[in-house]
Amino acid sequence: MAEEEPGDDIVAEYLGQNPHLAPWLESLRGYCETNKQWNARREFILRNMEAFPTVEPGVSSPSLDKLLSLSMAWANHVFLGCRYPQPVMDKIKEMGEGVKVQDAPVWKTRDEIMGKGKRSLDGNSDSGAKRSKSSSDDKAGSTKWGPSADAPATHQPFFNRLYKAVAWKLVSEGGFGGPNLDHFEVLRSCVETAKASLSCVFVPLKDIPDLPTARAQREGQVCELRCQTVYLGTGYGRDEAAARAMASKEALKAFQGRKVIVKIGRRRFQGRDVEDVVLVDDQTRSSTFPPALSYPFQPEQSCS
Structure with a gap:
């Protein structure tokens, strides 16, 4: 007991x-x-x-x-x-x-x-004293920048509430696979109902070095979506609106499981690995995420 x-x-x-x-x-x-x-x-x-x-x-x-x-x-x-x-x-x-x-x-x-x-x-x-100073300098040089260990627990209550809002919204819209579903509008309205906002980062597709060569040669835009610094999804399209729509669709996939989970994952940014706070569902098996378009925790740019 x-x-x-x-x-x-x-x-x-x-x-x-x-x-x-x-x-x-x-x-x-x-x-x-x-x-x-x-x-x-x-x-x-x-x-x-x-x-x-x-x-x-x-x-x-x-x-x-x-x-x-x-x-x-x-x-x-x-x-x-x-x-x-x-x-x-x-x-x-x-x-x-x-x-x-x-x-x-x-x-x-x-x-x-x-x-x-x-x-x-x-x-x-x-x-x-010199040995102590040298040891301190070594530790300072190896300091790892990134999210705090308690970041997932801090953000989880908000995304638990957002999960419920998205679930009801999708039901009212006829489901995730509805032919006329505006994925961005669904996500944006639910986030705003939860008293928060989405942020978008756009980068030309050809400017991302970590993408496969075949994809990197295409014209178009890449969009990364975040909410409260948590990474939600990445999308590719011929222009910013199309990329944002695809990023929203990818983000909503996390809400198809029994629950959403905020965790710390590793992503590539400008040729190096960085830690980032990401949102996944309870069925996610892969730990591979698209490369980051901006260094995590930079000031967010609101989606319009």
């Missing part, structure tokens, strides 16, 4: 009195969250719902997005040691008062770690 967390009884009692909230709450759970992490964040959400009176279960709204963002920031701080600007830290600590987490990790700041290391370094010889 699993060990109960400190707040389990309180949450269970509350949900027993408000059973209609249970399915909605479960839909907010991140795909990568453990039971301990979710139980704590669920209690955080319930404790702070009164501070967001416009939040309605099952209804997307800016207030709900803010509450979920703060809950994720709090969980990331507690379980992963993430830190945010001081006003955010003050806010989530205040909101998290009363939420008990058993065996919570203990994190040290960089200054605390470096402060301890400095005392031992002061007692070393000059050659020891």
Whole structure:
């Protein structure tokens, strides 16, 4: 039998009195969250719902997005040691008062770690200090730029909601394979309903070095779609509108499975491998993605 967390009884009692909230709450759970992490964040959400009176279960709204963002920031701080600007830290600590987490990790700041290391370094010889500096330089040179390890868990709740919106939209439009289906319009309207926006990057087909030679010789455009920095799909066409339509069709394919999954994948960008946050379905078998058209996490360009 699993060990109960400190707040389990309180949450269970509350949900027993408000059973209609249970399915909605479960839909907010991140795909990568453990039971301990979710139980704590669920209690955080319930404790702070009164501070967001416009939040309605099952209804997307800016207030709900803010509450979920703060809950994720709090969980990331507690379980992963993430830190945010001081006003955010003050806010989530205040909101998290009363939420008990058993065996919570203990994190040290960089200054605390470096402060301890400095005392031992002061007692070393000059050659020891040089060796330490050399080691630090080597580590700095090998720093890997890319998404944070918690990026998938941060984005998963949003795409869980988007998955449901897309599923209903496709049903109302006659299905994914409908002859007159405007894939871009379906995706754009669902994203906007979720209070977000799509971003597009266009590059001439001939300017992409990582494509096969036969394709690279063709005229046309390539479009890459993203939402909240997460890669959705790439499409090729004779012009920007056609490329965007094909990219939207590829992106919607991820919504044909039983669920969508946000994960970190590897892609080629200007001849080198980079990490990127990507959206896939639960049936995806291949880990190969089209080359990136822009370096991940650059400022996004909205689709019009």
